[in-house]
Every structure is written in C-alpha cells, then in structure tokens.
Amino acid sequence: MKDLTGLHNALIGWFRANRADLPWRRTRDPYAIWIAEVMLQQTQVATVIPYYERFLTRFPTVEALAAAPLDEVLKLWEGLGYYSRARNLHRAARMIVEQFGGKLPSTVNDLLRLPGVGRYTAGAVASLAFGRDVPLLDGNVIRVLSRLLNIENDVMESATRRALWEQAERLLPPERAALWNEGLMELGQQLCTPATPSCPRCPIAGWCEAYRLGLQGERPVRSRRRKKPxxxxxxxxxxxxxxxxxxxxxxxxxxxxxxxxxxxxxxxxxxxxxxxxxxxxxxxxxxxxxxxxxxxxxxxxxxxxxxxxxxxxxxxxxxxxxxxxxxxxxxxxxxxxxxxxxxxxxxxxxxxxxxxxxxxxxxxxx
DNA sequence: AATTCGTGGGA
DNA sequence: TTCCCAAGAAT
Known part of the structure; x- marks a missing residue:
C-alpha cells in the first residue's frame, strides 16, 4: 500500500460528509464516550441509543454511577444483554473515583486496567475521547481491513487477529487517528457491510485489494460455529x-x-x-x-x-x-x-x- | 487457545 | 427455519 495519504484523505473526507448524528458524537466527555463504547460491544447502534440516553440521564457523571447501587445499574441495563458489562462498568466507576481522582485515564495502558475495558474499548476511548494516535479493531474494522488487504486467513484465529492489529497500527494516519478509526467503523456499518457491500459507492474502493480481485464477498474468512444444543x-x-x-x-x-x-x-x-x-x-x-x-x-x-x-x-x-x-x-x-x-x-x-x-x-x- | 457471556434483526 | 452478525472482554 503505497499511497497512504490518498487513502486517509478519501476515507476521512467521506466520513466528514456522511457521519451519522449519534448521541455519543455530540459530546466530548470521556465518561459518556466510555459508556457508549461499552454498550456498543457486540451490540448494534440502533439498540444502544435508547439505553445510552436513559443511562446518561440517570448517571450523568462517573461519581453518580459510582455512588449508585448495582441493582439500579442492572435495572437500566435490563434487556441489553451481556450483563457482566454492567457489573464491570459499576466496578470500574468506583475504581476511577478512588484511584484516578474521578477522571477517566487517557492512555491505553491505564484504560486496560479497568474491568470490562479490553483492547478495543481502550483504543476507542484513547483515540476518540483523548485524541491519542492509537488504533482500534472491532467487527467493522476487521471486515474493512480484511477486504482492503484481501486477508485470506481465518479472522477467528488469534494469529490473524494479531496481524490485523499490526495493520491497524500501520495504517493509522498521524494526528488523525480519531477520524480514521471512526471512519473505518462508519464505512463498515454503512457501505462495507457483511453480505452485499456497496463497493461502487465506497470512497476507498480504488485501494481495495479484494474488490480489485472480485473477492469482496469472500472476505473476511470465518470458521463455522458449532451447532447450538x-x-x-x-x-x-x-x-x-x-x-x-x-x-x-x-x-x-x-x-x-x-x-x-x-x-x-x-x-x-x-x-x-x-x-x-x-x-x-x-x-x-x-x-x-x-x-x-x-x-x-x-x-x-x-x-x-x-x-x-x-x-x-x-x-x-x-x-x-x-x-x-x-x-x-x-x-x-x-x-x-x-x-x-x-x-x-x-x-x-x-x-x-x-x-x-x-x-x-x-x-x-x- | 477455546469458551462463555444476551439479545435483536436480517438474509 | 436456521444461521449469521453486531463499536468484545474475561477466563
């Protein structure tokens, strides 16, 4: 991939013109962005929106969340699934108040110390809320990168994930990680979709190796899941x-x-x-x-x-x-x-x- | 490294 | 109907 600057400008330009108006994009509050990122783990945007609004209304600050009983947090989480997220969020809020002076940590390494914050969420909060030049990798980015780079290996395997993280790091534009990261995710949601991607409308189709080979429908490669008992x-x-x-x-x-x-x-x-x-x-x-x-x-x-x-x-x-x-x-x-x-x-x-x-x-x- | 953890929507 | 997938983390 030679022309990285052209690629960066194409995606970021598209994102500026096409970014959806989402509640967590109307704030710069790292706490609010953290809550949104946790809710968005394995959960679609449309599902999260009403939960996010209720949660931020009831717990507008990390202090409010830390002071609440767990039962109330779980009640607000009811129906959203993966309830360990709510329990970890509550524990992490108390850690932030007690160990970080009520301020969300701004580095990936410090964020990773919080329960419920993994590599994705740490990268998301560090780049989107604090403007750090760090990558992130979620289901959208995995799909976009595996097409862009025509990755033929099974993305469920850890070796492939490692390679994807390295590519996400390598492709990062200096000083513009936030726009790039969010642009990749928005592209994965709007155009570079799982079943039938809209390649003719894609701003980076000219850089996409899978598209050049007509293989965009075959990427990413995923191993089959077992049947459910x-x-x-x-x-x-x-x-x-x-x-x-x-x-x-x-x-x-x-x-x-x-x-x-x-x-x-x-x-x-x-x-x-x-x-x-x-x-x-x-x-x-x-x-x-x-x-x-x-x-x-x-x-x-x-x-x-x-x-x-x-x-x-x-x-x-x-x-x-x-x-x-x-x-x-x-x-x-x-x-x-x-x-x-x-x-x-x-x-x-x-x-x-x-x-x-x-x-x-x-x-x-x- | 492979499993476990929810729920809803779409093909 | 059945399967896949969604801004993943913990063990």
Missing part, C-alpha cells in the same frame, strides 16, 4: 398465601449474573418437567411446592444454546425460602416486579401474567 428449562410462578410471587436473584457472576428470575432450571435426561421444577426449587430455595398448571412456554436462543422455557403456576406448600443456590429471594406483587431486573425470557412470562390471555400482548388493532 437445545435444553428444556422450567420456571415456577410461585404464589404465596397473600398472592405475592416468589422471585430469586441469580448468583453475582456467570450467566445473567445479578438478575432476578422465576426460580427453576434445566431439565435432566428422562426427567419430567414437573419433577424438574420441584427439584430445582428445592435445591435453590429449600422449599416445597405444588405444581398447578402451565403459564406459557418461551423459546429463546442464547449465544451458545437454545432453550424452551416452561413456566408453571405453583403454590408454596412448605418451608421458609433460603438462599441456597441463589443470591437472594423476595415475595413481590405483580406491580413490584418492574422494580427488578429480569432477563428477556422472564419478562415474557410477566407479560403473560399481566395480559391474562395465554399469549404475549399484540400491537394495537387497526
């Missing part, structure tokens, strides 16, 4: 004497850590759904229940497996709840459920409980 899972909508419902908090780490749910768990081979539910409730909370009838079933696909979630109305028949295999429990009314952070699957159960019909609510009739 399927599990049947039960959940109990347990009603107590006064009509309140029993909910349990998941352990603080791991899958959906810190969120609340209707207690239950995975069905074992050759186990009935009812037996599964009674066993799980006994193991988690140490109480006995009677299973009365179905509420609804929910299909859901996580990253590495799929489930069918079977929810049942249950009655509490014996024992005081104990936090055995969970992080806590509460008896709550149907209205109070909204104060707690639930996974999407449990939100669908709640919608059925409130709707009264057997189905989640539909949109308005014409």
């Amino acid at each position: 399927h599990y049947d899972v039960t959940a109990g909508v347990i009603r107590g004497q006064d009509g309140r419902l029993l909910i349990a908090r998941r352990p603080p780490d791991g899958m959906l850590g810190g969120l609340w749910e209707f207690p239950g768990g995975k069905r074992q081979p050759d186990e009935s759904l009812v037996a599964c539910l009674k066993r799980e409730i006994r193991e988690e909370l140490g109480i006995e229940i009677a299973v009365e009838g179905p509420v609804t079933t929910v299909q859901h696909a996580y990253t590495h497996f799929r489930i069918t979630l079977h929810a049942f109305y249950c009655r509490h028949t014996g024992g005081e709840p104990q936090a055995i295999e969970c992080a806590g429990w509460a008896w709550v009314t149907l209205e109070e459920l909204d104060q707690y952070a639930f996974p999407v699957t449990d939100r669908k159960i709640i919608a059925v409980l409130r709707g009264g019909s057997g189905q989640p609510e539909r949109g308005p009739e014409p």
Whole structure:
C-alpha cells in the first residue's frame, strides 16, 4: 500500500460528509464516550441509543454511577444483554473515583486496567475521547481491513487477529487517528457491510485489494460455529398465601449474573418437567411446592444454546425460602416486579401474567 | 487457545 | 427455519 495519504484523505473526507448524528458524537466527555463504547460491544447502534440516553440521564457523571447501587445499574441495563458489562462498568466507576481522582485515564495502558475495558474499548476511548494516535479493531474494522488487504486467513484465529492489529497500527494516519478509526467503523456499518457491500459507492474502493480481485464477498474468512444444543428449562410462578410471587436473584457472576428470575432450571435426561421444577426449587430455595398448571412456554436462543422455557403456576406448600443456590429471594406483587431486573425470557412470562390471555400482548388493532 | 457471556434483526 | 452478525472482554 503505497499511497497512504490518498487513502486517509478519501476515507476521512467521506466520513466528514456522511457521519451519522449519534448521541455519543455530540459530546466530548470521556465518561459518556466510555459508556457508549461499552454498550456498543457486540451490540448494534440502533439498540444502544435508547439505553445510552436513559443511562446518561440517570448517571450523568462517573461519581453518580459510582455512588449508585448495582441493582439500579442492572435495572437500566435490563434487556441489553451481556450483563457482566454492567457489573464491570459499576466496578470500574468506583475504581476511577478512588484511584484516578474521578477522571477517566487517557492512555491505553491505564484504560486496560479497568474491568470490562479490553483492547478495543481502550483504543476507542484513547483515540476518540483523548485524541491519542492509537488504533482500534472491532467487527467493522476487521471486515474493512480484511477486504482492503484481501486477508485470506481465518479472522477467528488469534494469529490473524494479531496481524490485523499490526495493520491497524500501520495504517493509522498521524494526528488523525480519531477520524480514521471512526471512519473505518462508519464505512463498515454503512457501505462495507457483511453480505452485499456497496463497493461502487465506497470512497476507498480504488485501494481495495479484494474488490480489485472480485473477492469482496469472500472476505473476511470465518470458521463455522458449532451447532447450538437445545435444553428444556422450567420456571415456577410461585404464589404465596397473600398472592405475592416468589422471585430469586441469580448468583453475582456467570450467566445473567445479578438478575432476578422465576426460580427453576434445566431439565435432566428422562426427567419430567414437573419433577424438574420441584427439584430445582428445592435445591435453590429449600422449599416445597405444588405444581398447578402451565403459564406459557418461551423459546429463546442464547449465544451458545437454545432453550424452551416452561413456566408453571405453583403454590408454596412448605418451608421458609433460603438462599441456597441463589443470591437472594423476595415475595413481590405483580406491580413490584418492574422494580427488578429480569432477563428477556422472564419478562415474557410477566407479560403473560399481566395480559391474562395465554399469549404475549399484540400491537394495537387497526 | 477455546469458551462463555444476551439479545435483536436480517438474509 | 436456521444461521449469521453486531463499536468484545474475561477466563
């Protein structure tokens, strides 16, 4: 690649003319940019926008975030997924207040010390918020660079990732890393898309090796993922004497850590759904229940497996709840459920409980 | 190094 | 339906 300056000017010029108006591009506050970058990890721009607005309204400063209880952070994160991001954000905010004087660190190495900040996010905050000349590599940049340089190796392999980071560093324009980095990502989002890239409109098509060879549809090369296994899972909508419902908090780490749910768990081979539910409730909370009838079933696909979630109305028949295999429990009314952070699957159960019909609510009739 | 971690949208 | 993918990080 000889003409780097021409390449830089072409992309940056295009970006200046075509940059989308996004909330986190209206601020220079490193804290706000950090929040946006964490929310944008593995999450599309359109999904993030409303979460970002609510989050910054409630926690406008790192001090406000550090002072908040984790439960409130998780509640604002409800539905966004990858909840370790919310837990790490909260921990990192307290670190910033205690160890960095309330100011976000401005170097890649210091940023990397924060939980939830990896190489991408450190590069993004250092370049976009602090104007440092450092590279970044995300899914968009991987796609753009693998086409631009016609990279034939599997981008899922660590050796290829290392090579991509080296290329991202090499291609960086002096003093203009922020515009270049954001331009690469914007290009990947608007034109250099996964399935059918809009090469005729691309400002850097003249430099693109894959395009020259007609191979843009074959890049990047990615190894196939394994097929997802399927599990049947039960959940109990347990009603107590006064009509309140029993909910349990998941352990603080791991899958959906810190969120609340209707207690239950995975069905074992050759186990009935009812037996599964009674066993799980006994193991988690140490109480006995009677299973009365179905509420609804929910299909859901996580990253590495799929489930069918079977929810049942249950009655509490014996024992005081104990936090055995969970992080806590509460008896709550149907209205109070909204104060707690639930996974999407449990939100669908709640919608059925409130709707009264057997189905989640539909949109308005014409 | 290979897995684990959510959810929604699009082909 | 099924699979892929999205401003990745932690272990």
